[in-house]
Amino acid sequence: MRVEILDPRTDPEPEYWARLRVTAGLRADWAWEVLAAQAWGARTVQLVTVLFDGTTPKAVVNAAWLGAPLHRFSFTGATSRPWFGAVHVRGPGSGAVPGWWLADDVPITALTETYARAMRRELGPGCLALVLRQVTEEQAAQAGRFKVVRPTERIWTFPVHEWSDPEAWLMSLSRSRRSNLRGIFRRVRENDGLEIRIETATTDLDVVRVIEAMRWNDDKYGGKLIPRIRVLTAYLQALVAQPDVHSTSYIDRATGDLIAFGTALDHPTVPIVRSWTQRPAAEGGAKYLYFYHLAKQVEWAIANGKRWVELGKGKSQEKQSLGAVPSDQAAMAVPIRPW
Amino acid sequence: MAWVRVAHCAIVWTFGWRALYRQVVRSSFATVPFYRERWALHGRTDPVMVAGKGERDGAVPAEELAGRLPDLVPLAGGSATPDPLRGLEIVLHQCARISPDTLIIGAAPEYHPRVVAFESTPDEPRGHVLAVGTPGQLAGVGQDIPRVPLVTFAERGSEGLLVDDLLGVLGGVRDCGNWHVDWPRVYARETPLGLAFTLLLQRSPRLVDIVPAGASGRIARCPQHRTPVIAA
Numbered sequence: 001m002r003v004e005i006l007d008p009r010t011d012p013e014p015e016y017w018a019r020l021r022v023t024a025g026l027r028a029d030w031a032w033e034v035l036a037a038q039a040w041g042a043r044t045v046q047l048v049t050v051l052f053d054g055t056t057p058k059a060v061v062n063a064a065w066l067g068a069p070l071h072r073f074s075f076t077g078a079t080s081r082p083w084f085g086a087v088h089v090r091g092p093g094s095g096a097v098p099g100w101w102l103a104d105d106v107p108i109t110a111l112t113e114t115y116a117r118a119m120r121r122e123l124g125p126g127c128l129a130l131v132l133r134q135v136t137e138e139q140a141a142q143a144g145r146f147k148v149v150r151p152t153e154r155i156w157t158f159p160v161h162e163w164s165d166p167e168a169w170l171m172s173l174s175r176s177r178r179s180n181l182r183g184i185f186r187r188v189r190e191n192d193g194l195e196i197r198i199e200t201a202t203t204d205l206d207v208v209r210v211i212e213a214m215r216w217n218d219d220k221y222g223g224k225l226i227p228r229i230r231v232l233t234a235y236l237q238a239l240v241a242q243p244d245v246h247s248t249s250y251i252d253r254a255t256g257d258l259i260a261f262g263t264a265l266d267h268p269t270v271p272i273v274r275s276w277t278q279r280p281a282a283e284g285g286a287k288y289l290y291f292y293h294l295a296k297q298v299e300w301a302i303a304n305g306k307r308w309v310e311l312g313k314g315k316s317q318e319k320q321s322l323g324a325v326p327s328d329q330a331a332m333a334v335p336i337r338p339w
Numbered sequence: 340m341a342w343v344r345v346a347h348c349a350i351v352w353t354f355g356w357r358a359l360y361r362q363v364v365r366s367s368f369a370t371v372p373f374y375r376e377r378w379a380l381h382g383r384t385d386p387v388m389v390a391g392k393g394e395r396d397g398a399v400p401a402e403e404l405a406g407r408l409p410d411l412v413p414l415a416g417g418s419a420t421p422d423p424l425r426g427l428e429i430v431l432h433q434c435a436r437i438s439p440d441t442l443i444i445g446a447a448p449e450y451h452p453r454v455v456a457f458e459s460t461p462d463e464p465r466g467h468v469l470a471v472g473t474p475g476q477l478a479g480v481g482q483d484i485p486r487v488p489l490v491t492f493a494e495r496g497s498e499g500l501l502v503d504d505l506l507g508v509l510g511g512v513r514d515c516g517n518w519h520v521d522w523p524r525v526y527a528r529e530t531p532l533g534l535a536f537t538l539l540l541q542r543s544p545r546l547v548d549i550v551p552a553g554a555s556g557r558i559a560r561c562p563q564h565r566t567p568v569i570a571a
Contacts, residue, residue, distance in 0.1 A: 040372070040375065040376045041372050041376075043414065072414075072415075073370055073413065073414045073415035074369040074370045074414060075369055075370065075375055075414070077369070207406060207409075208406055208408060208409060208419075211409040211419075212409070212419070215409070215419075230372075230409075230412070230414070230416075232372050232409065232410050233406065233407050233409055233410050234376065234410070
């Protein structure tokens with residue numbers, strides 16, 4: 001297999017990229033300008049690798065090169081040559097989706113062997129391991145003999161294809177959640193002060209306000225040891241400008257303040273509800289908007305004939321009560337043969 | 340915290356104004372997304388520090404920062420809101436006679452004990468009074484009250500403090516009649532776009548080589564105080 005390694009920061013978009021995205025069903029976060037903005041904002045080097053069979057792309061991988069020395073609060077030095085480290089395969093800009101796509105006839109060993117060796121050739125003999133995130137159990141079983149597999153947080157998905165209309169979805173929920181949701185719908189309907197703005201491929205989003213809200217969220221969930229990766233204006237602008245990204249802003253009509261913001265990345269069968277951020281309750285935030293937002297996403301997915309809606313990690317109780325189903329995930333580390 | 344300021348001035352004197360600026364540039368390139376992207380995008384991966392290299396000598400016009408303030412926060416986090424009166428408490432004391440008994444009308448340092456707003460100015464203020472504000476605000480104050488105008492580059496005359504919405508107070512006219520830069524905290528250099536200012540002590544939002552609108556002139560040394568001034 002031929003291997004092409006690209007750095008989205010400096011390399012131009014390959015001419016096959018648009019076709020590859022359609023074939024592989026890669027969402028808007030894989031658009032080249034979004035990848036470039038993400039790579040500029042990342043602390044480590046981000047590499048996109050395409051594996052070819054002849055001239056046909058058969059696999060694509062997004063990975064970060066975590067080479068020592070790593071710094072918590074600074075970018076990897078422009079001229080630094082890390083001498084040992086690991087390749088961390090994760091979805092661009094999100095840890096809740098796999099960072100690779102394989103054609104149907106390509107086994108996962110293409111990653112642990114062909115890809116791993118290509119990365120070792122590119123990054124030097126210090127590239128010691130490959131870490132894959134969001135691996136399923138079957139995929140982990142197919143990999144070679146030497147590996148470490150550890151379960152990670154489960155991700156949640158709405159089985160939208162099981163519901164014929166929003167009413168069927170509501171009837172599948174528990175009685176208390178159902179009446180709670182109906183109350184929320186009524187509350188939003190009767191709240192004249194709340195403006196809900198749904199935009200697709202927008203270029204005039206007030207990015208600074210959204211990022212301000214996202215930072216409250218970061219401060220709420222961020223750890224002391226490993227900082228949250230901050231979303232940058234260039235990344236958000238590039239993402240919401242994609243034709244298959246829907247952004248929803250909840251705005252207080254009286255003051256013009258942003259109360260909550262969410263994005264959803266479209267896909268023919270499995271769209272993903274990507275980010276959700278809202279003001280703290282003390283500053284005018286409303287917790288019920290999260291349920292309202294998810295309910296609207298379900299209604300939209302049912303109306304557009306989607307099969308699943310991915311929700312990502314965390315908030316298990318809330319997601320379960322809305323009818324989402326969990327799927328087990330694991331992280332797998334594979335050593336890279338140094339010869 | 341007076342000793343911190345004294346120690347800082349001593350460091351600047353000892354190791355040089357420019358060395359401190361270079362340290363801020365180095366740290367901004369390593370930790371602030373905006374500068375990382377900007378300085379590296381133009382065909383280079385090292386920060387622009389050498390005069391004459393890079394696009395426009397590395398300077399950023401202030402209007403290009405509109406809507407990008409969150410990207411000026413270093414990776415370690417910090418505020419994204421600039422303070423338009425940053426540095427007032429230091430520069431005002433250098434450029435006007437102020438004692439704790441002075442009644443300041445308008446903009447005053449945070450800790451000053453006697454402050455009134457322009458709207459609630461008493462008709463016959465007693466004691467030592469000083470009015471501080473933009474020329475528009477000062478127009479409504481009595482003619483006999485001493486005043487310190489806060490001017491932008493475009494409004495610069497022969498007195499007052501030089502302010503910018505983004506960078507704060509950059510300097511002011513001292514007793515020698517020259518426009519002094521607040522050099523322990525602000526670095527200034529000449530670029531093809533005009534004078535570019537760097538805040539040496541503000542970590543977030545990080546402002547490096549920013550050119551305010553209409554910032555022309557050159558950097559010289561005051562013959563009396565031996566510190567940097569903005570000439571012409």
